[in-house]
Amino acid sequence: MAGDSVTVPRNFRLLEELEEGQKGVGDGTISWGLEEDDDMTMTRWTGTIIGPQRTVFENRIYTTRLTCGPNYPVEPPTIRFCTRINMTAVNSNNGEVLRSKIPVLARWQRNNTIKALLTDLRRLMSMKENAKLAQPPEGSTY
Numbered sequence: 468m469a470g471d472s473v474t475v476p477r478n479f480r481l482l483e484e485l486e487e488g489q490k491g492v493g494d495g496t497i498s499w500g501l502e503e504d505d506d507m508t509m510t511r512w513t514g515t516i517i518g519p520q521r522t523v524f525e526n527r528i529y530t531t532r533l534t535c536g537p538n539y540p541v542e543p544p545t546i547r548f549c550t551r552i553n554m555t556a557v558n559s560n561n562g563e564v565l566r567s568k569i570p571v572l573a574r575w576q577r578n579n580t581i582k583a584l585l586t587d588l589r590r591l592m593s594m595k596e597n598a599k600l601a602q603p604p605e606g607s608t609y
Contacts, residue, residue, distance in 0.1 A: 480540055481509040481535060481539070482509070484580055488500045492582075497517070497582065497589060499533070499581050502532070510534060511533075512544070513533070514531040514532075514546070515528060516528075516589050522597070523598065524597075527550075531585070533581060541577055543571075544584070545563075546563075547563045548564070550606075550607070550608055551602075551608060553600045553602050553603060554592065555596050556568035
C-alpha cells in the first residue's frame, strides 16, 4: 500500500474549495463561492475577477458562473462570464470560456481547482493579445 494515493471524494474536495473561497485567501483579485448557500450538491458556483492593472480590464469587476458536474474534479468545471468581456478565450455571443484556449482547462488535472482556473483567466487578461482589446460598456451582461 505504500505509495498509493488517496482519492478525495468530490464533495469533500468541493467543501475544501468552498472553505478556501470563504476565507478570501490570496490578494483579493479573485473570489469564488456557491451560487446558492443551500446547494447541497455544490454544483453551481460564482466567481469574481477584478481586472488587472494597466490593462483595459482595470477597475472592472467580472462575474463568472461555474458548474462543477458529477465527475468534478476528474473533469473540469464549465465556466462562462456573466459580465460582457472581449477576450480571445471567450465566446463573444454567450460568455462561454473556450476550454481549448485556457491552459488550466486544456490540460485539466484532478488537482486543479476553481482558484487555479480564475487565476489563469486573470493572468490571460494581462497577455498582449487581450490587454488592449476594446471592451463592451461597463456593467453590460450576457
